[in-house]
Amino acid sequence: MCAALAGGCSNDFAADGLWPSLDASEPAPAANNTGTRMEIPPSSGEMAGSPTYSGDMAQIDSGAGKQFVPIDTGPSRQAPNTGTFVGQKVATLRSELENLKSVLQQQNQEFQQVLGGAMQNAQRYHAIVGAVSARLQVGTTPGNPVLVSQWNQAQSELDRMISSTAALNSLSNRVSSNSDLAAYLLQATRAAFGLQGAVDEDHRQLSILEDDVNRTVVSIDRLLNEINEAVTRQNTFEAGERRNLSGLARAISNGEVYGPSLANFAYNRSASLSPYTPPAPGMEGSGGTAGAPPLVVIRFDRPNVDYQQALYSAVSKALEQRPGATFEIVGVTPERGTTADVAVNSSTARRRAEQVMQTLVEMGLPVERVQLSSAESVAAQSNEVHVYVR
Incomplete structure (x- = not known):
């Protein structure tokens, strides 16, 4: 039997190659055998034309991003025509x-x-x-x-x-x-x-x-x-x-950045919906509407009032607490002077309110979230713009 398969075998081969060593020494090196080529028949998947996978499939992800790899887009195995x-x-x-x-x-x-x-x-x-x-x-x-x-x-x-x-x-x-x-x-x-x-x-x-x-x-x-x-x-x-x-x-x-677009806060529905906390009483303006302190008071008592950063910070904080909030921008006119003075101041306050509204829109606040109105105040010393959270 041994001679028929391998052309001869010895006890040394059996001891060195087939049976494990029971001592602590290094195993003997395997003999150099020249085996005959064995043909492996195709698997059932190959016979059926199914896709087969090899180690090369690990190279699909080349690091260029997410890739879609179809299961099988190769040609099907041609079958004999039965007539x-x-x-x-x-x-x-x-x-x-x-x-x-x-x-x-x-x-x-x-x-x-x-x-x-x-x-x-x-x-x-x-x-x-x-x-x-x-x-x-x-x-x-x-x-x-x-x-x-x-x-x-x-x-x-x-x-x-x-x-x-x-x-x-x-x-x-x-x-x-x-x-x-x-x-x-x-x-x-x-x-x-x-x-x-x-x-x-x-x-x-x-x-x-x-x-x-x-x-x-x-x-x-x-x-x-x-x-x-x-x-x-x-x-x-x-x-x-x-x-x-x-x-x-x-x-x-x-020439300076305020922060992320206000729209990112306005559309953030996952933000906390806790009640809005208004500013401290010391921050209230002189022309607030009944019962509601303004979020921001901008006094245009001098040229080139730099209000943008403070306005952005206040509105973004309000939107963080109430993403669905709307804002009312009120142009406040002081009630003093002649009728002509009041009319001029009212027009100026309205123009200032529109300017603040445009600033908020450019900061990313949706225009449908903003309302414009006007009011008069005996306490106001100059034209003011009040921003309220609704």
Whole structure:
């Protein structure tokens, strides 16, 4: 037996190669054996045309971002033609499935290209915005032309990301049409089992084809979900950055940055909904409405009143506590002087209130959250603007 298999064997080989050593010494080195080549038959999965995986699959994630990998878009194993009507039907369905797989693979590659372009645009956008914000943090001249140019570049990069979102929407519609075709192929394959005149090989090929179509359906659904999730992420990002760019434009105009866009606070529904805490009594203005102290009092008793940063801080804090809050901006006129003086002061106070409202809108506060009104006060010594939380 030993001679027939290996051409001869000895007790030394059995002791050194087959049985473990029971002492503490190092094991003897294995003899150099030249074995014969053994052919391993294909597995059942390979025979059925199913996808097989090797260690190379670990290289799918190249570090370039999230990638979608279809389960199986390779060609199906060609089966012999049985010559029956059902066999011809199987060949037709398989050909249509191969065309669908080819289209799916192209769409997957297009998806990756669009995502890669969007990622590059986002990197350039954040680099530009970061440079502008860093310059504003240390202060600069109002309307610095260098920052204005960088802001325009950031706007262009954001527009490119919006165009990539439109491309993803178009791709999603085309993938959805593939889903309809895959559903038809699956239904036609299952219906072919009921046709007469089939041989056993036809039904075996139909079973393989049905599994292949099912895998393709899963691939299409997965790709469609990936695209829709990417569109949702892009839309959320773009809406937020539009608001941030508006606030950044205002900061460039003033030469300093106030903080994140107020819209980020206004739409933050997950924030605490605890009752708003008004300012301390010592912070109240002279023209408050009945029972409600103003959030901010701005006295225009001198030219070029610098109120923006204090206004931003107060409104952002109020929105942190009450994200759904609205604000009333009241132009307060002092009740003194002649009728003509009161009329002039009333017009000036109204104009100041509109100026404060425009400032809040530029800071990112939605315009529908702001109301304008006017009032007169005997305690006011100059034109004032009061901001109330409603």
